[in-house]
Amino acid sequence: MKGYNLFLTGFLIITLFMPAFLAEPCTAAFVPSNNITLERGGMTWEYQEQITGNESIVFRSFIDLEAGNSDRFVNAWEILKAGSILRDKMEESIKTKPDVKLNGTSEPVKVTDVDFVLSTEALGKIQKTSSITNSATVSYIFEKPIDREANIWLMGTPTSSVTINLPAGFDVERTEGLNSKSQEYENNTTVLKGTFSSEKNITLWISENETYKAEMQERERIIEQNAENKTNATVNKTGAAGKAVEVSKSSGFFKDIFIWFYQVVQKVNLV
Known part of the structure; x- marks a missing residue:
């Protein structure tokens, strides 16, 4: 120097x-x-x-x-x-x-x-x-x-x-x-x-060092795998939430149909 x-x-x-x-x-x-x-x-x-x-x-x-x-x-x-x-x-x-x-x-x-x-x-x-x-x-x-x-x-x-x-x-x-x-x-x-x-x-x-290189590659693989698993878990969670919303919507739909049907029956009986 x-x-x-x-x-x-x-x-x-x-x-x-x-x-x-x-x-x-x-x-x-x-x-x-x-x-x-x-x-x-x-x-x-x-x-x-x-x-x-x-x-x-x-x-x-x-x-x-x-x-x-x-x-x-x-x-x-x-x-x-x-x-x-x-x-x-x-x-x-x-x-x-x-x-x-x-x-x-x-x-x-x-x-x-x-x-x-x-x-x-x-x-x-x-x-x-x-x-x-x-x-x-x-x-x-x-x-x-x-x-x-x-x-x-x-x-x-x-x-x-x-x-x-x-x-x-x-x-x-x-x-x-x-x-x-x-x-x-x-x-x-x-x-x-x-x-x-x-x-x-x-x-x-x-x-x-080949051993160190292999360890770093394995570490990178684990990090990538964990990231992929986390992404999949998020997707599954989102999908499950979507199904729950669909069920909720379906239940509400059938409830509305039943009320409508009941009202129709009541009108028929009145006639």
Whole structure:
């Protein structure tokens, strides 16, 4: 994902004004993590990055210079503006160099939304070394939804942790670029955990679980059968109500005939 590169873009801007920061020993780090949820028709990529130590000073300085008034203090308005700047840069970066491919191509993968949240932990004097945890979420759709099998290519931050939730009912056949891999299975969903390799790319080969597919087909059949039974019951109930009305009408008709006949007989007797 581009959050890592995006932050580096800000730091390159900072270096033009504050080379002293790069001269100092690096006593802190970026700690990124990723949570990816795959669906048949799309996916979401939630990204989080913690910035600590000297890097947090550099990042606060970036906010103050790019979105503020260079007064060496970060306020709430500057955070909002910087968040908007970073969101736009992230969206532009993803469009320039896609970070997701489906079956070997990025063509069917379209970004529908980018949300960037710059933490209020950045508030205050730029010299603060306290940690800042920023987050972003990118939503994608697949114009050609996953059918029975697919391969997914993901470009992320080297060595960063990642959790990947497969579409419900899908199994993973094999993976490349996912280090320290572990696998769990919950509620018909396979969950992979590990880290991006130093090559920063992960490829997954997934396929639909035949047992799950059969269960879904049986569930659909039962739903359709229940709907049909309900329709038949309604029709039968309506038919029974119609017959009751006919009986009522018939009884009334014969009663009227009997009264008429009785009146005729009475008149004859009177004559």
